[in-house]
Amino acid sequence: MRSLSAPIFSLLLATLLGVVAPASGSPHSTKRDNDDGGDGSGIPTVDNAKNPLCKPWYAIRDAIMGGIYHGRCGDPARASIRLAFHDAGTFSLALKAAGLPNGGADGSMLVDPNEVLRPDNNGLQNIVSLLQPLPAQFNVSAGDVLHLAGVLGVLACPGGPAVTTYIGRPAPKNIAPDGLLPNPNSAVKVLTDRFADMGFSIRELMALIGAHSTGKQRFVDPALAQSSFDSTVDIWDVRFYSETQNATAAPGTFRLNSDVNFSHNATTQQDYNRFVGNQDNWAREYANAHEKMSLLGLDQSTLTDCSEILPLSIDLKDLSTSSSGQQPTDPVIDPVKLEAAIQKYRSIWL
Ligand code: HEM
Numbered sequence: 001m002r003s004l005s006a007p008i009f010s011l012l013l014a015t016l017l018g019v020v021a022p023a024s025g026s027p028h029s030t031k032r033d034n035d036d037g038g039d040g041s042g043i044p045t046v047d048n049a050k051n052p053l054c055k056p057w058y059a060i061r062d063a064i065m066g067g068i069y070h071g072r073c074g075d076p077a078r079a080s081i082r083l084a085f086h087d088a089g090t091f092s093l094a095l096k097a098a099g100l101p102n103g104g105a106d107g108s109m110l111v112d113p114n115e116v117l118r119p120d121n122n123g124l125q126n127i128v129s130l131l132q133p134l135p136a137q138f139n140v141s142a143g144d145v146l147h148l149a150g151v152l153g154v155l156a157c158p159g160g161p162a163v164t165t166y167i168g169r170p171a172p173k174n175i176a177p178d179g180l181l182p183n184p185n186s187a188v189k190v191l192t193d194r195f196a197d198m199g200f201s202i203r204e205l206m207a208l209i210g211a212h213s214t215g216k217q218r219f220v221d222p223a224l225a226q227s228s229f230d231s232t233v234d235i236w237d238v239r240f241y242s243e244t245q246n247a248t249a250a251p252g253t254f255r256l257n258s259d260v261n262f263s264h265n266a267t268t269q270q271d272y273n274r275f276v277g278n279q280d281n282w283a284r285e286y287a288n289a290h291e292k293m294s295l296l297g298l299d300q301s302t303l304t305d306c307s308e309i310l311p312l313s314i315d316l317k318d319l320s321t322s323s324s325g326q327q328p329t330d331p332v333i334d335p336v337k338l339e340a341a342i343q344k345y346r347s348i349w350l
Pocket residue numbers: 075078079081082085122123182183184185191208209211212214215216217218219220221256258
C-alpha cells in the first residue's frame with residue numbers, strides 16, 4: 001500500500017485522473033466536503049484533515065480499505081458489512097429497560113473470543129481475525145475499528161453510499177447477549193419485532209436488508225455455498241429487491257426465506273417496494289439506517305463525526321450501459337466502465 005501523501009503519486013494521479021463527482025442519491029456524500037488535496041482521487045488526505053481528532057483515522061482507513069479490502073467489493077468488504085450488523089444487532093431495548101446486560105455497536109465481536117464462535121456468526125471468523133490486530137496497533141477502540149470497517153465495506157462496493165462515521169466508542173461493557181440475531185426462517189412478525197426491539201422501524205429494516213445486494217450465503221444451504229443474493233453481487237444496487245420479489249430466482253442466485261417473505265408480506269411489502277427500482281431512495285435511506293445501526297447502545301453526544309476521512313462513493317449513474325446521465329432505476333452496468341471506475345477511484349489501494 002502506498003502513502004496517500006506521496007507527492008510523486010499525487011502528481012501521477014492528478015495527471016491521469018479526472019475530477020470525481022459526488023454520488024447522487026447519497027446526502028452524506030454530496031454534503032460531505034471531500035478534500036482529496038486536488039489529486040482527483042476522491043480520497044481525502046491527512047494533509048487536509050479538518051478535525052484533529054480524526055487525523056489518526058486516515059491511516060486506519062488505509063489499513064482497512066487498502067490492506068484488507070484492496071479497494072474492492074470482495075469477500076472481506078462484504079463480510080465487514082455483515083459483521084457491523086452482527087456486532088450492533090445484539091442490542092435490545094427490552095433488555096436495557098430491564099437493566100440486563102446489553103449488546104450494541106461496541107466492537108464486542110473483536111474483543112470477546114467466544115462471540116464469533118457462535119453459530120449465528122459462522123463465516124465472520126476471517127474478517128474478525130483480519131481486523132482484530134488494528135485496535136492495539138493504532139491504540140483505538142475495537143468498536144470504532146469494526147464500525148469504520150462496515151462503512152468502508154459499503155463504500156468499497158460501487159454504488160454504496162457514504163454513511164456518517166463516528167469515533168469515540170468505549171470498550172464493550174458486557175458480553176453480547178446470545179440468541180438475538182435474526183434467523184432467515186423466522187416468521188416476518190418475529191423478525192420485525194426483533195428489529196423493533198433494536199429500535200428500527202419496518203421501513204428502516206427494509207432499507208437495511210438491501211445490504212444483501214452484495215451478499216453471498218455459505219451456511220444456509222452448504223450445497224449452494226457461494227451463491228449470491230442477486231445477480232449483481234459486485235455492486236451496491238437495487239437489483240436485489242426486484243429479483244427477490246420475482247416469482248423465480250435469477251439463475252445462480254440464492255434467496256433467503258426472510259427476504260422473500262418481506263417482499264410479499266402485507267406488513268412489509270409497502271416499505272419494501274419503496275426500494276424496488278429506486279436506487280436514490282435506497283441509497284439515502286440505507287445510509288441513515290446504517291448510521292443508526294452503528295450507534296446502537298451508544299451515547300452519540302460523546303462521539304466525534306469523522307466522515308471527513310471517507311472516500312467518495314462510486315456513482316452507478318456514470319456506469320450504466322445507457323448514457324442518459326440519469327440515475328438508472330435498475331442499472332445495467334457496463335463491466336468495462338465499472339472496472340475503469342474502480343481503478344480510477346480506488347487506484348491508490350489496488
Ligand atoms: C431479517 C434480517 C436478516 C437476516 C435473517 C439475515 C440473514 C443472513 C444470512 C442467513 C446470511 C448468509 C450467511 C451465510 O450463510 O454465509 C446473510 C448474509 C449477509 N447479511 Fe444478512 N440478514 C439480515 C439482515 C442483515 C442486515 C441488517 C445486514 C447489514 C446491514 C446484513 C448484511 C449481510 C451481508 C453483507 C451478508 C453477506 C455476507 C458475505 O457475503 O460474506 N444482513 N444474512
